[in-house]
Amino acid sequence: MTGEPGRLGALHIAICGSGPAGLAAALLLHRAGHRIDIYERFDAPRPVGSGLILQPTGLGVLAELGLAEAIFARGAVINRLFGRAAPSGRIVLDVRYSARGTGWSGLAVHRSALFDVLYQAAMDAGLSVHSSTPVSGSDMLNGKRVLTDSDGRHLGAFDLVVDAMGSRSPLRPPYTRSQHLSYGAFWANIPISGDLGFAPDALEQRYFRASRMAGVLPVGQRQAGGPQEAAFFWSIRQQDVEHWRSRGLAAWKDEVCSLWPQCAPLLESITSPDDLTLAHYEHFTLARPYGQALVHIGDCAHSTSPQLGQGANMALLDALALARALAHSQNVVSALSDYARMRRWHVLLFQAGSAIFTPFYQSDSRVLPFLRDWLAAPVSRMPVADAMLAKLVSGLTVAPLAGRSFQPFRQGPLALNR
Numbered sequence: 199m200t201g202e203p204g205r206l207g208a209l210h211i212a213i214c215g216s217g218p219a220g221l222a223a224a225l226l227l228h229r230a231g232h233r234i235d236i237y238e239r240f241d242a243p244r245p246v247g248s249g250l251i252l253q254p255t256g257l258g259v260l261a262e263l264g265l266a267e268a269i270f271a272r273g274a275v276i277n278r279l280f281g282r283a284a285p286s287g288r289i290v291l292d293v294r295y296s297a298r299g300t301g302w303s304g305l306a307v308h309r310s311a312l313f314d315v316l317y318q319a320a321m322d323a324g325l326s327v328h329s330s331t332p333v334s335g336s337d338m339l340n341g342k343r344v345l346t347d348s349d350g351r352h353l354g355a356f357d358l359v360v361d362a363m364g365s366r367s368p369l370r371p372p373y374t375r376s377q378h379l380s381y382g383a384f385w386a387n388i389p390i391s392g393d394l395g396f397a398p399d400a401l402e403q404r405y406f407r408a409s410r411m412a413g414v415l416p417v418g419q420r421q422a423g424g425p426q427e428a429a430f431f432w433s434i435r436q437q438d439v440e441h442w443r444s445r446g447l448a449a450w451k452d453e454v455c456s457l458w459p460q461c462a463p464l465l466e467s468i469t470s471p472d473d474l475t476l477a478h479y480e481h482f483t484l485a486r487p488y489g490q491a492l493v494h495i496g497d498c499a500h501s502t503s504p505q506l507g508q509g510a511n512m513a514l515l516d517a518l519a520l521a522r523a524l525a526h527s528q529n530v531v532s533a534l535s536d537y538a539r540m541r542r543w544h545v546l547l548f549q550a551g552s553a554i555f556t557p558f559y560q561s562d563s564r565v566l567p568f569l570r571d572w573l574a575a576p577v578s579r580m581p582v583a584d585a586m587l588a589k590l591v592s593g594l595t596v597a598p599l600a601g602r603s604f605q606p607f608r609q610g611p612l613a614l615n616r
């Protein structure tokens with residue numbers, strides 16, 4: 199560690215995991231002059247999953263990294279989140295970003311696009327990833343944190359280890375109380391050609407009570423220059439997955455189309471159960487997301503269902519908070535507690551919000567979807583309430599980095615005409 203007395207000098211930092219949290223942290227900390235080693239379990243770094251919505255918060259972090267243009271070139275601008283109950287057709291979700299003013303929007307992207315943009319920036323910055331290196335544990339030795347891989351080999355001794363290994367991180371404290379959610383979802387990515395009648399700038403959903411839900415999210419291009427795609431998702435109870443398999447695809451497609459007939463042409467490109475990826479959701483929040491020379495960021499610090507669509511955005515915000523904390527602290531100990539303080543209320547609010555909202559959309563309850571359709575939906579469309587909801591979805595109900603300035607991304611008038 200070197201630098202001016204009283205100021206934190208350049209550190210040797212290990213980043214474990216090359217998801218959005220890890221890659222953003224690597225870029226920010228490399229730019230701040232730290233020496234970075236990135237460890238990833240995959241043979242070739244690659245993203246897992248389907249589409250996600252980047253909110254003005256996550257887009258603000260990408261803009262700070264100089265990556266706004268690159269990500270907008272690959273994504274689909276989302277102006278509205280829209281849902282109807284079946285069979286009544288009642289509108290039960292209608293969030294418009296514009297309720298907060300002009301220029302606010304989300305950006306839906308395929309995970310590969312987010313990964314590509316961050317990974318390319320990391321490569322351009324001269325960073326490299328130690329792939330095929332599954333981190334399995336860590337220990338303190340002579341004031342440094344030593345990392346080990348799954349063969350028990352020492353990977354190195356570091357001034358700081360950043361755990362960005364997602365919700366199943368082996369470095370997560372063993373006493374973490376975690377809840378496995380009963381509902382997950384199948385996801386598929388589908389190329390879109392021609393007008394299939396789905397809004398190009400909206401996440402659309404259909405619900406039957408809270409036990410069935412289908413969604414379509416335009417996500418732009420998975421590969422640069424590739425076709426426009428949409429992410430399709432179908433909510434399912436984990437315990438029903440085997441039954442789903444035994445029924446066969448045709449029966450499932452009939453069920454989807456009885457809920458939402460417009461999906462029929464989309465489903466044609468799903469020809470095998472392997473075209474669908476099953477996502478499980480877990481809910482936990484670390485009370486103290488750091489230890490000695492160790493800090494947890496992203497899903498390994500707070501994981502939840504994607505109902506509020508904040509996970510990747512929170513991961514990016516964590517990375518920025520950590521970089522800011524290290525830049526303004528005199529030692530690692532105070533930097534880590536500053537990081538946790540900066541993020542505490544934002545994380546708690548969205549974790550609580552996700553825990554409260556999820557059963558209204560994914561559960562066996564009959565009461566909650568009734569309240570959703572007949573009470574919450576009309577109230578949410580009233581003036582003021584609609585702006586509050588847009589602010590919540592944007593991730594801006596409380597300051598993302600408490601006590602520090604942060605610029606969420608808002609498009610200018612020219613960009614709006616893209």
Ligand SMILES: Cc1cc2nc3c(=O)[nH]c(=O)nc-3n(C[C@H](O)[C@H](O)[C@H](O)COP(=O)(O)OP(=O)(O)OC[C@H]3O[C@@H](n4cnc5c(N)ncnc54)[C@H](O)[C@@H]3O)c2cc1C
Nearest residue numbers: 215217218219239250251333364496497504507508509510
């Ligand atoms: C179906 C689905 C839909 C979602 N939709 C949204 C959305 O609309 N908006 C949103 O913001 N979020 C959404 N999310 C959540 C979002 O994807 C996550 O919050 C985000 O990916 C977390 O980023 P991360 O970098 O913390 O972890 P991850 O993306 O999980 O990355 C962790 C990385 O660590 C690596 N790793 C794991 N274990 C090891 C190991 N032992 N050694 C080395 N490397 C390891 C992994 O291979 C991976 O590269 C969704 C999630 C799912 C599952």
